[in-house]
Amino acid sequence: EALAMSPGLRREGLRGALLSWDGQLEDDARLVVGIARTAAAHGARVLTRVRVTGLTGEGAEVRDELTGRTATIAARTVVNATGVWAGDLVDDIALRPSRGTHVVLRASSVPGLGTAVMAPVPQASNRFVFALPQPDGLVYVGLTDEPVDGPVPDVPEPTEAEVGFLLDVVGTVLQQPLDRSDVVGAYAGLRPLLDLPDADGSTADLSRRHAVLTSPGGVVSVVGGKLTTYRRMAQDAVDRAVVVGSLRAGRCRTADLPLLGAAPREQLARVEGPARLVRRHGTEAPDVLANARAHGLSDAEALAPLADTVPVTRAELLWGLTHEGALDVADLLDRRTRVGLVADDRARAVPVATDLSGLVVAGAPTHPDNSAG
Numbered sequence: 001e002a003l004a005m006s007p008g009l010r011r012e013g014l015r016g017a018l019l020s021w022d023g024q025l026e027d028d029a030r031l032v033v034g035i036a037r038t039a040a041a042h043g044a045r046v047l048t049r050v051r052v053t054g055l056t057g058e059g060a061e062v063r064d065e066l067t068g069r070t071a072t073i074a075a076r077t078v079v080n081a082t083g084v085w086a087g088d089l090v091d092d093i094a095l096r097p098s099r100g101t102h103v104v105l106r107a108s109s110v111p112g113l114g115t116a117v118m119a120p121v122p123q124a125s126n127r128f129v130f131a132l133p134q135p136d137g138l139v140y141v142g143l144t145d146e147p148v149d150g151p152v153p154d155v156p157e158p159t160e161a162e163v164g165f166l167l168d169v170v171g172t173v174l175q176q177p178l179d180r181s182d183v184v185g186a187y188a189g190l191r192p193l194l195d196l197p198d199a200d201g202s203t204a205d206l207s208r209r210h211a212v213l214t215s216p217g218g219v220v221s222v223v224g225g226k227l228t229t230y231r232r233m234a235q236d237a238v239d240r241a242v243v244v245g246s247l248r249a250g251r252c253r254t255a256d257l258p259l260l261g262a263a264p265r266e267q268l269a270r271v272e273g274p275a276r277l278v279r280r281h282g283t284e285a286p287d288v289l290a291n292a293r294a295h296g297l298s299d300a301e302a303l304a305p306l307a308d309t310v311p312v313t314r315a316e317l318l319w320g321l322t323h324e325g326a327l328d329v330a331d332l333l334d335r336r337t338r339v340g341l342v343a344d345d346r347a348r349a350v351p352v353a354t355d356l357s358g359l360v361v362a363g364a365p366t367h368p369d370n371s372a373g
């Protein structure tokens, strides 16, 4: 049965398998952009490329990283949701990061991987390496767990040792051997470990649960958690911020507020639009295509893959520029899509992304006002 689902599994020594179901993201960049746009639709003002340089319970000092302009934003209550960097902005949170690295493979390097597969780490009782097939012809293999000392880096870098470890472990359950040349990309994230002040040097791993902490200065910090628990994290943080700021608040709508483009499966099935756009943009798919037409693209141009190995389309990049606040090529390829995870794919997509950025800049002034303050 396991081989029927994933014929690429190694046959020797395979006595059986456990099957379970889990949620899978189409693309984490799509989730983050969807949340930000939904917040904006409810009145939030979203400022990208703006760094908070100081935080108190009454507001923030900020710097626009594009212009260098600084400003002060006053607020009745302040939430610090800066992830593993939260301790940089408030004194009383000490987070110790632990690096989790993934490698990226082409699906063709892992033939017959019909499901996600978890490979046990040899000599460990409760550690696994997973291979997750992705919708865009890639497979992610992860995850490591390496303590990181010193200042928290902006972009954590995977090490060669981690890449080797992941290939070795996942290779133990695959029929076709993998080697370093199969790795087309690698990326890492930092899990927050919370230093517990009163316990004897112990730490709490917040990468599964989350914590809401209020500093003496009145800043509410939310750290840890999972993408899958983001609504609960937001609800807990905002509930605390309402109390700390002595605000009035209505009934909490966080749990069942749909994101822009979201709809029940049967409604999505009736949306008229290319399947790829519906998968990634839901009910907004027809608007994404109409937007490309409005910028003078034929449907064939709008919907063609950017390159053989890059199924992302011009319609999606244009939408990123006109509706998702993308300011440049890096936003488009690294933060509105995940093309940038594979350096070769990114290089192939850069000319198109550059042309489209020029097209939008030359046309209507669709960029959001990104000035701080």
Ligand SMILES: Cc1cc2nc3c(=O)[nH]c(=O)nc-3n(C[C@H](O)[C@H](O)[C@H](O)COP(=O)(O)OP(=O)(O)OC[C@H]3O[C@@H](n4cnc5c(N)ncnc54)[C@H](O)[C@@H]3O)c2cc1C
Residues within 6 Å of the ligand: 050, 051, 052, 053, 081, 082, 083, 084, 085, 089, 099, 100, 101, 143, 188, 189, 190, 191, 192, 207, 222, 223, 224, 225, 226, 227, 228, 229
């Ligand atoms: C290796 C790894 C694997 C994971 N796997 C999963 C998984 O499989 N499933 C799952 O559900 N969850 C997973 N998670 C957890 C998930 O990624 C986190 O829960 C989620 O990213 C936390 O969101 P956040 O908004 O709190 O923090 P972040 O996503 O870290 O966002 C914080 C943001 O604050 C910004 N920021 C920081 N400092 C400043 C500043 N001074 N000024 C302005 N902006 C600032 C950062 O640029 C960043 O955009 C994983 C996490 C890691 C590290």
